Amino acid sequence: MQADAPRDIPAPTTSPEPRTPAGRSGRTRTGPSLLARGAAHDPYRFYRMLREQYPLSYDAPLGAWLISRYDDVTAALTDPRFTGFPHDGAPRGGPAPLGLCHGSARCLPTDRYTVVTGTVPAGHAERVERTAYVLARRIARRPRADLVEEFCRWLPAGLGRDMNGAPQGKTAAPTGDALCVRDTALRETALASFLANLLDDPDLLAALRIEPALAGRAWTETLRRDPPVQVVLRRTVAEVTLSGGTLPARAPVACLIGAAARDPQRFAAPDVFDPFRPDQDRALTGPPGCPAVALGRLEAEQGVRALLDAMPRLRWAEGFRPAATGLLTRGPRSLLVRPG
Structure with missing residues (x-):
């Protein structure tokens, strides 16, 4: 039709x-x-x-x-x-x-x-994990929170340094890696879409508590369905x-x-969020050598793990439904949740 x-x-x-x-x-x-x-x-x-x-x-x-x-x-x-x-x-x-x-x-x-197979240095991975847990514990104390304002916006920025180890705010010209990593806006948007998709599926959230490795497939599916x-x-x-x-x-x-990304000639049931789809390797997620792509995946995996550890009953606030906005770039501008 x-x-x-x-x-x-x-x-x-x-x-x-x-x-x-x-x-x-x-x-x-x-x-x-x-x-x-x-x-x-x-x-x-x-x-x-x-x-x-x-x-x-x-x-x-x-x-x-x-x-x-x-x-x-x-x-x-x-x-x-x-x-x-x-x-x-x-x-x-x-x-x-x-x-x-x-x-x-x-x-x-x-x-x-x-699908991205790249990695980021161990020091950056530890910093992302630490930042994710600090942010999640702060949110867990509140009766209501906006994950975009209080988590997605701060987790990418929490790296504090670019991939070359130079402190932010210095005047030195960024190198090739930093050109992709220093701009966190797209990673914030993708992380918000990722969390929205997970919160829309309580069964998937429950499965992630048992098998955290599923977060990688959910992340790739988010980049496919909601780039x-x-x-x-x-x-x-x-x-x-x-x-x-x-x-x-x-x-x-x-x-x-x-x-x-939603062409039915390439993806079966393309509008459905399905982390287990067999054709996931055809998703247009980005060049595997890009450090920002690898870092975004790490932030998603560590971020959802920290949120679920700090807030086992994390769910949408009553009456809230996420709405994506934007044309050239697109994602939800708020994610209102009940942490408790």
Whole structure:
């Protein structure tokens, strides 16, 4: 079934490019805009319409072509015919900023984006664990708390130093690793989505108390279903044919990560949060060499362990339901809970 168009999205018109693939005739339609009001309110409904009806369309207000299917987005992130945009200095075929990665040159290129296997130094791991337990114990004394304000915001910042060991606030220029690690906003957003998904599933929380290793799968599933970065910009350096048509060289392209992550052609029941899904290795989580990606996973694993140890009966506050907001980056802005 095709989704209805969100309100306030203009009817499609025609555009002279990109050309349709060889052997076909006609012109690719200009589709609905990512900047329309209805799109920001419920982007996943909007994404579904794009995948089904406009897999390659020009967004005039944005000034870029939209791609929404998993195979097309994966191609744009890894194919050497795409490069970084608006900063075209990225190596051709190198990693685009994705997930928790900001596109540091130190994030090694890979032929595909896959589940993170990287690690962080032991000293940083100990500091994350200590910070998580301090924050959790403070929250446990309260009848009601907001995990975004009192936990998610402070756990990434609690590292205190960048991955190279330089104190924050110094004037020395950050190295490649620090370019990704020092910006904690995306890790805060991803951690909030992770905790929201766990609190929505009391059975999963109970299982985590018995088997903490499940947190890693829940984290990867969160980055798939609720990616903190919803849109990645690229540019073609040569003509590229995708499922919906052919892009010319030098075309700006908006890769809709949130749409690709819920493509039913790649993931079974894509809207369902399922840490046990067998196709988890296809999630677009970011380049494995990025230190911010590895650190975000560590913060999620240590964070939920500290919260459950300090608050075994942690649950939503009465009447509260989390609501994600944002279009380019997206996540819940508050998580009201009862610690006791």
